[in-house]
Amino acid sequence: MPAQDLKKLLERIHLRLDESFVGISSMVSDLAPADLAELFNQLSVAEAAAVVTMLPVQRTIEVFDQPTMRRRAAILEELEPTHGAEILAGLSADERTDIIQKMGQHERHRIVPKFAPEMRAELEDLLQYPVNTAGGIMTTEFVRLDLTMTVREALKHIRSVAREKESIYACYVIEPDSEHLMGAVSLRDLVMAELNAPITEVMRRKPITVNALDDQEAVAQKIGKYNLLAVPVLEQDGSVVGFVTVDDVIDVLIEEQTEDILRMAGVEPGALDKPYFDNPIFRVVRKRIGWLLLLFVAGTLTSAVLHRFEAELAAVVALSFFIPLLIGTGGNAGAQTVMTVIRSLALGEVGVKHAWRVVLREATTGMVVGLLVAPIAFGQALLWKAPIELALTVAVTMFAICIWSTTVGSLIPILAQRFGVDPAVLSAPMITTLVDATGLIIYFTIAKMILHV
Secondary structure, eight states: OOHHHHHHHHHHHHHHHHHOOTTHHHHHTTSOHHHHHHHHHHSOHHHHHHHHTTSOHHHHHHHHTSTTOOOHHHHHHTSOHHHHHHHHHTSOHHHHHHHHHTSOHHHHHHHGGGSOHHHHHHHHHHHTSOTTBHHHHOBSOOEEEOTTOBHHHHHHHHHHHGGGOSOOSEEEEEOTTTOBEEEEEEHHHHHHSOTTSBHHHHSBSSOOOEETTSBHHHHHHHHHHHTOSEEEEEOTTSBEEEEEEHHHHHHHHHHHHHHHHHHHTTOOTTTTSSOGGGSOHHHHHHHHHHHHHHHHHHHHHHHHHHHHTHHHHHHOGGGGGGHHHHHHHHHHHHHHHHHHHHHHHHTTSOOGGGHHHHHHHHHHHHHHHHHHHHHHHHHHHHHTTOOHHHHHHHHHHHHHHHHHHHHHHHHHHHHHHHTTOOGGGGSHHHHHHHHHHHHHHHHHHHHHHHHOO
């Protein structure tokens, strides 16, 4: 829906909500589920809940099933428990579990008893897995096939259960007694196979699998690496408990990338788990202040270095003119290296065992960059009418800082991972602060050697 049309519709709905609810249902009846989800995202939680009460349950289920729909748990908490349970019952098992996990304990205890006994039991099974694991994002609604089936019987079975399953594109052959995975077969393979062929001739006997307690990011990487539509989830004993689909992985990637971006900016994850205007200012401050204070303390190192070399600055005042240029370039070079190494760590391209190879590679990169940038710094200093000795000091410092910042920038993320800290936490803000202080030490040390101050 165009932004202008959405704005006009919002104004009309707000007017109706202020006066009476008459006519709201007809206003939104023709909207596509994705457009209606976008509309709900623009309304307050109370307003969205009011509109939900005027929609047919099936229509609400379609909207809540949209990947762009936010604040689903908060909206359902505003509804009558019976109504909320009816909407949740229409969603897939993984979506239902995800919403329940985000509800407060009080609201959860109001809604869950309204489910049918089978659904409650399924929900309790899924809630036992940690949120950020394969078990926490999986669904149990997969198509089970029997070893004795032919392709014809398998297709007939899929048609009979298709409406009850979240996905029918990936089917799994399960051993009846042990619940062990015997093989996997895609709907495409079944359609292309001979109808009388036994399922054992079509299935893949050693499909890619994940463990129920595997981290969700590792699951996403595996699905991406092997180009899968879904991956079965196994318990420790090898029994199949569910599967994770590619659309679940997209949600995971968005969530993980949001956390990484927040950490790279020095903001504690969780600051953006609500829409911008729904986050109270004091909560935003609480999420940001910790890193800001830490970086402030670290930033005092720069002041300490300047104070330590006060005499040198007094002797050659022009040294101060080039400080922003040098530490800014060093910070940028270090930040580039940090981002590159963090990405490679996340993709599994490098690890702790590759530490010295990474450091050597990035130090070499810094050396080449320094050789290219140093002459430009030398020319810039001469252009500012600096003495040739000072210009040489700036050029040599630029070369040294490029090597130093890329070396430190490569080592910090690897050391963080080695000691169990998220590498993104020690990224751009920290490397910039560190390079500022150490870069000044390099600068003034070189200045003392060349300028004899």
